[in-house]
Amino acid sequence: MKRDVVIIGAGVVGSSIARELSRYDLGITVLEKASDVCEGTSKANSGIVHAGFDAVPGTLKARFNIAGSHMMEALSRELDFPYKRNGSLVLCFSESDLPKLEELKKRGETNGVEGVTILTGDEVRAKEPAISDEVVAALFAPTGAIVCPFGLTIAMAENAAVNGAEFRFNEAVTAIEKTGEGFKVTTQTDIYECKAVINAAGVYADTVHNMVCDDKLSITARKGEYCLYDKKVGGTVSSTIFQLPGAYGKGVLVTPTVHGNLLLGPTATDTLDKEEVNTTADGLNTLQATAGKSIKAVPYKSVITSFAGLRAHEEGGDFIVGESSVKGFFDAAGIESPGLSAAPAIGEFLAREVALSLEAVRKTDFIAKRKGIPNVALASKEERDRLIKENPMYANVICRCELVTEGEIVDAIKRPVGATTLDGVKRRTRAGMGRCQAGFCSPKTLEILARELGKDITEITKHGAGSEFLTGHKGL
Amino acid sequence: MNTKIAIIGGGPAGLAAAVSAYDAGVKDLLILERDDKLGGILNQCIHNGFGLHTFKEELTGPEYAERFIEKVRERGIESLLKTIVVDISKETDGLVVTAMSAEKGMFEIHAQSVILAMGCRERPRGALNTPGYRPAGIYSAGTAQRYVNIEGKMPGKEVVILGSGDIGLIMARRMTLEGAHVKAVAELMPYSGGLKRNIVQCLDDFGIPLKLSTTVTDIKGKDRVESVTLSKVDAKNQPIPGTEEEIPCDTLLLSCGLLPENELSGMLGVELSPVTGGATVDESLETSVPGVFACGNVLHVHDLVDYVSGEASEAGKHAAEYVLKSTPGTSETPIRLETGNGVRYTVPSFVRPSRLEQLLTVRFRVGNVYKNPEICVYLGDKCLQRRKKQICAPGEMEQVIIKKTDIETMAPGETIRIAIETE
Numbered sequence: 006m007k008r009d010v011v012i013i014g015a016g017v018v019g020s021s022i023a024r025e026l027s028r029y030d031l032g033i034t035v036l037e038k039a040s041d042v043c044e045g046t047s048k049a050n051s052g053i054v055h056a057g058f059d060a061v062p063g064t065l066k067a068r069f070n071i072a073g074s075h076m077m078e079a080l081s082r083e084l085d086f087p088y089k090r091n092g093s094l095v096l097c098f099s100e101s102d103l104p105k106l107e108e109l110k111k112r113g114e115t116n117g118v119e120g121v122t123i124l125t126g127d128e129v130r131a132k133e134p135a136i137s138d139e140v141v142a143a144l145f146a147p148t149g150a151i152v153c154p155f156g157l158t159i160a161m162a163e164n165a166a167v168n169g170a171e172f173r174f175n176e177a178v179t180a181i182e183k184t185g186e187g188f189k190v191t192t193q194t195d196i197y198e199c200k201a202v203i204n205a206a207g208v209y210a211d212t213v214h215n216m217v218c219d220d221k222l223s224i225t226a227r228k229g230e231y232c233l234y235d236k237k238v239g240g241t242v243s244s245t246i247f248q249l250p251g252a253y254g255k256g257v258l259v260t261p262t263v264h265g266n267l268l269l270g271p272t273a274t275d276t277l278d279k280e281e282v283n284t285t286a287d288g289l290n291t292l293q294a295t296a297g298k299s300i301k302a303v304p305y306k307s308v309i310t311s312f313a314g315l316r317a318h319e320e321g322g323d324f325i326v327g328e329s330s331v332k333g334f335f336d337a338a339g340i341e342s343p344g345l346s347a348a349p350a351i352g353e354f355l356a357r358e359v360a361l362s363l364e365a366v367r368k369t370d371f372i373a374k375r376k377g378i379p380n381v382a383l384a385s386k387e388e389r390d391r392l393i394k395e396n397p398m399y400a401n402v403i404c405r406c407e408l409v410t411e412g413e414i415v416d417a418i419k420r421p422v423g424a425t426t427l428d429g430v431k432r433r434t435r436a437g438m439g440r441c442q443a444g445f446c447s448p449k450t451l452e453i454l455a456r457e458l459g460k461d462i463t464e465i466t467k468h469g470a471g472s473e474f475l476t477g478h479k480g481l
Numbered sequence: 482m483n484t485k486i487a488i489i490g491g492g493p494a495g496l497a498a499a500v501s502a503y504d505a506g507v508k509d510l511l512i513l514e515r516d517d518k519l520g521g522i523l524n525q526c527i528h529n530g531f532g533l534h535t536f537k538e539e540l541t542g543p544e545y546a547e548r549f550i551e552k553v554r555e556r557g558i559e560s561l562l563k564t565i566v567v568d569i570s571k572e573t574d575g576l577v578v579t580a581m582s583a584e585k586g587m588f589e590i591h592a593q594s595v596i597l598a599m600g601c602r603e604r605p606r607g608a609l610n611t612p613g614y615r616p617a618g619i620y621s622a623g624t625a626q627r628y629v630n631i632e633g634k635m636p637g638k639e640v641v642i643l644g645s646g647d648i649g650l651i652m653a654r655r656m657t658l659e660g661a662h663v664k665a666v667a668e669l670m671p672y673s674g675g676l677k678r679n680i681v682q683c684l685d686d687f688g689i690p691l692k693l694s695t696t697v698t699d700i701k702g703k704d705r706v707e708s709v710t711l712s713k714v715d716a717k718n719q720p721i722p723g724t725e726e727e728i729p730c731d732t733l734l735l736s737c738g739l740l741p742e743n744e745l746s747g748m749l750g751v752e753l754s755p756v757t758g759g760a761t762v763d764e765s766l767e768t769s770v771p772g773v774f775a776c777g778n779v780l781h782v783h784d785l786v787d788y789v790s791g792e793a794s795e796a797g798k799h800a801a802e803y804v805l806k807s808t809p810g811t812s813e814t815p816i817r818l819e820t821g822n823g824v825r826y827t828v829p830s831f832v833r834p835s836r837l838e839q840l841l842t843v844r845f846r847v848g849n850v851y852k853n854p855e856i857c858v859y860l861g862d863k864c865l866q867r868r869k870k871q872i873c874a875p876g877e878m879e880q881v882i883i884k885k886t887d888i889e890t891m892a893p894g895e896t897i898r899i900a901i902e903t904e
Contacts, residue, residue: 232610280703283614286720310607312615386579390586397583402515402565406744442605444621448628462634467617471704474617475634476731479659 008034008171010359011190011199013178013213015039016047017154017345018337019205020162021352027168028356029365034199035162035170036192038177040469041429042422043158045207047345048432049231049282049314051271052154052262053245055343056093056146058113058121065324067116070343072350074148080349084164085377086156087263093149093245094129096299097142105249109144120147135241135300149245151263154345155432156377159422161352164375166421168368174425175469178206181216187333188217201359203335208279208317210325210338217334222325224339226279226315229271230288235307235440239265246299257295264435267304269296271314282313309440316341326351328358335359378416378434382408403453404446406439414450418457425458427451428468447474484511484559485804486797487578487592489566489745492521494777495598496549497790501797502596503556507804511590512553512560513580519553519560520546521600522623523786525630528651530678534787545786561585569595569749569773576749576772594772594800597746597760598793601739601778603648609737611643613700613709622648622736629655637732641709642666643697645673645680647784647876649736654683656734663687664728667695667711669718672850674738675876676784696720700733709733739782749773756826757781763815764832764841765799766792774800781828781844784878788844792828795842816891821859821900823847823873832897837885844880847873847901855902858883861895873901 010026012019015037023035039045054077060067081088097106106123113121122145129143130136136143166172176192187200206213211224234241245260262268272288272295289311297303319325319339324347328335335358337351344351359365379392381399392399398412417424417433424430427437430450437443437450451474455462466472485507488495491514499512518524523531526542533539536548553560561582568579578590603621620628620636626648628636638661642649645668653663666684671694673680684691692711698720699710713724741759743751751760752769759780760768767774776796777789815831827845851873858866858881865887873879881899888897 233607282703283700284612286612286698289610289612308608308610309605311610311612386587389581393581393583393586400565400581400583400586401563402581405515405565408567440605440608441602442607444603444605444624447620447624448632452632462632467704469704472617473705475628475636476638477635479629479633479635 006034006195006197008032008197008199009363009365010034010201010203011036011188011197012203012205014205014207015042015162015172016045016205016207017043017158017161017348018340018351020158020165021348022203022205022337022355023165023170024161024168025352025356026359027165027170028367028371029360030368031360031363031365033165033170034197035165035172036176036178036190036197037172037174040174040426040466041424042162042172043155043432044468046314046316047154047158049312050154050229050345051258051260051268052151053258053260053345054088054150054152055346056113056121056149057116057118057343057346058109058144058146059250060116060343062112062115065326066343066347069324069326069347069350069354071116071118073347074150076349076353077150077152077346081152083373084160084375086160087153088150089263090148090150091244091261092145092147093247094133095144095247095249096129096136096140097249098139098298100141102249103142106142106144109249113144113146118146118148121145133242133244133246136246137299137301139298151245151260152345153263157345157348159433160375160377162422163420164372167372167375172422178213181213183217183331200363201333201335203337203355203359205337207340208315210317210336211319214329214336214338217331218329220330222338223320225275225318226281227318227341228274228276228281228313228315230284230292230311230313231268231270232289232293232308232311234267234269234304235309236265238267238304238307241267241300241304248299257292259296259299266309269293269303276315279315282315284311284313288313310442324351326355328362333362378413378420381410381413403449404436404439406441407435409434409436409446411453414453415457418454425454426466426468427454427474430454482588482590484590484592485509486511486594486596486800487576487590488512488596488598489569489578490514490521490598490600490779491516491519491560491562492598492600492777493523493546493549493786493789494600494779494793495521495596496546496553497793498596498598498776498797498800499558500549500552500556501794502801503558505798505801507801510558512558513564513566513578514560514562515565517563519550519562525627526651527630528655531786534785535790549790566745569745571749571770593804594774596796596800597751597768597773597775597779598777599742599745599779601741601782603735604738604740606735609735611697611700614702616700616702616705618702618706618732619700620732620734622646622652622734625652625734626655629659635659635661637661639730640664640732640734641728641730642734642736644668644735644737645675645691646736646738647675647679649734650675650679650683652734652736653689654687657687657689663689664730665690665692665711667692667697669696669714670694672874673876677874677877697733698725706731706733739778741779741782743779746775746779754826754830757828761830762828764829764836766796766829767799767803772803781826784876788878792844814893816888817896818843819896819898820845821857821898823849823851823854823901824899827899832888834885834888837888839885841883841885841888842880843883843899844878845899846878847875850874851901851903853903856881857900857902859898859900860887860891
């Protein structure tokens with residue numbers, strides 16, 4: 006198959022690049038080894054738009070974080086995904102650490118983060134009453150924000166698809182060969198000939214890069230475990246609460262999610278297995294104890310789920326973004342934190358680089374706006390009434406905890422880059438994300454998926470082949 | 482819409498409450514049910530054993546439900562199916578129930594009284610914070626029950642069950658009968674959380690081992706469950722290192738407790754008990770919001786549906802009395818019920834003697850297994866009753882009945898205390 010550009014990886018970075026590149030008159034294919042977009046690092050992270058005070062000035066992390074953070078709010082309106090500027094606090098627990106807090110403030114100012122100030126312990130507690138009495142001061146960054154990582158990724162992917170980018174799932178790249186005019190990209194099922202390759206393969210970006218380039222990359226998967234709590238305690242804090250950074254990243258944070266839950270995490274442990282997304286008793290205990298330092302009381306009893314994600318930590322410690330040593334092969338590698346915040350800016354930058362390199366022209370019919378799936382739970386009475394009149398399926402509640410209707414689930418399946426799995430429906434609609442964790446809704450969601458996809462219910466999976474829910478029909 | 486009494490939920494509690502409210506003289510009633518049929522969770526409980534107390538025979542869940550659905554039909558009580566209640570709030574002269582359905586869109590029902598009968602949900606894996614992977618093959622027992630009994634599908638072949646609640650025990654038998662291999666039932670506590678008869682009929686009769694003081698400490702499998710690791714726990718329910726046993730399986734079912742589903746009650750401002758998760762109610766099963774009654778598993782989790790029906794009948798009758806303004810005066814100071822040794826909670830939490838007819842039924846659960854205990858009722862310092870039992874266990878609901886005439890002898894400020902005493 007001949008394409009202009011092949012993007013490897015449909016996480017937040019790959020989807021962002023696809024969306025930005027779909028502004029140009031180019032044939033774009035996104036190859037993803039999983040069954041859906043947003044199946045790797047992008048689905049299991051803090052959901053934070055970092056203000057940008059943390060990254061070392063002059064690094065790509067700093068540059069793309071600041072730029073991404075600036076873009077995010079407008080992007081959330083353009084592409085209709087949940088975003089909230091809630092501000093962030095970095096807590097300082099001892100007078101002797103105050104110079105570090107000052108340093109962080111200076112770093113923020115150097116990076117161009119607006120409005121960073123230092124608050125006293127009492128000012129912090131006046132703002133956030135749940136903050137621990139041990140806190141002596143904190144750095145406040147009003148531009149810190151929270152975002153739905155699924156919403157962001159899916160919105161960009163959908164918009165890219167609407168603008169002609171092709172997404173191919175269940176296709177892992179097995180080889181890349183440099184040819185005269187470009188590259189030959191091989192997957193288990195196909196061969197793609199293209200002029201440019203963009204590597205956005207997350208924790209596997211080293212493998213993909215090393216298929217082509219002589220200067221090798223080495224990416225370590227750094228596991229982060231999280232606990233998510235019931236919306237009942239979602240108001241524990243309103244800002245995102247960090248602790249002064251240690252050697253392993255930004256430490257454990259306490260934050261509301263953009264959907265109103267409370268989130269604690271992540272831990273940081275390096276792992277050799279790049280699929281090791283299990284939680285551990287130690288990890289969950291540690292993260293609750295460590296995060297517990299930030300607040301007066303951890304609402305242990307209100308936990309509704311725990312999960313783990315893997316960040317792609319590159320040896321050099323910075324993002325690797327741009328054309329590699331091989332002409333036409335571009336990297337977006339080592340995209341660990343603040344990768345989610347940076348993704349829109351990385352996409353914009355790389356798309357421009359690739360377009361320049363291919364001398365591509367901008368389309369005149371690019372559709373910049375995207376409208377998301379209607380959200381019955383958040384709709385006003387009048388709006389709900391209108392939706393139900395338009396389509397009665399918006400009254401059939403499937404997920405009672407999050408009030409997600411059949412109409413929304415069908416939408417999620419039928420949209421561009423639509424859901425084909427239970428997890429796909431969940432990330433697009435929140436069905437199953439509530440306090441009963443899909444106990445009541447999963448049988449119904451499976452039925453809807455089977456009906457809409459024209460499959461037998463036993464073929465429906467959680468996240469792709471091998472993760473079927475049902476082992477067979479009764480009596481067979 | 483207007484109605485005298487709106488009943489939220491058309492399961493066993495809602496049905497019995499509707500019938501008794503009707504029989505007590507309020508004909509203008511409305512049952513609101515989110516499913517496409519009445520009967521609630523009974524519809525998926527195809528095993529027998531229901532109705533021994535109410536009908537003196539062993540019925541299956543759907544049969545038991547049908548008996549009450551028939552009573553509702555005979556009386557011409559209106560029900561709205563596929564209708565989900567999204568809010569209940571107070572208004573000057575009653576209550577407003579906001580609901581949603583395909584047929585009616587968003588609509589309001591103005592009612593003088595509301596009976597909460599929404600039932601309960603299962604505690605999911607997430608709430609247990611069980612470590613491990615998150616593959617397909619982990620279901621709450623009730624979800625698996627729905628797959629097998631309603632959808633006719635098998636959720637797995639090689640099964641481990643965590644928790645010995647009744648649904649888990651019933652599902653151990655059901656999965657076995659359907660051809661699956663149930664390898665073990667693990668229970669965190671040193672005793673089962675289910676009914677004794679279910680241990681015998683669902684585990685012992687099929688040779689399924691019940692491993693007490695045991696929990697799941699790891700789940701392996703990236704796409705589908707491949708194994709679970711069981712560990713023994715110490716007296717503080719903490720896993721004991723070195724006791725791990727990895728059991729290959731493709732399915733983990735969870736039967737680790739039921740939680741009353743009181744989100745609507747919370748929105749309405751109904752006071753909830755931190756112990757049961759259900760409303761705190763008086764002798765009439767009226768909640769802290771006047772005119773709002775609660776019954777069944779949304780009030781506290783029951784062991785037998787017969788008791789749900791009994792309690793719901795009471796709630797229905799009292800709701801009717803409330804609507805008909807025949808409730809005796811409420812100016813008196815209520816008498817509190819206290820939980821003594823071994824008693825986790827009582828329903829009701831307080832009583833107004835003048836509202837009682839003849840007898841007060843107090844339902845409760847114990848917090849541990851007691852052999853040869855005495856269930857004692859104290860009115861103030863005075864021991865009124867002492868009833869010997871062979872055994873009291875957390876899996877089984879207990880009750881005591883106190884005469885109104887005895888309660889009337891109590892001095893002001895005294896409380897009623899229920900306690901478990903052993904020699």
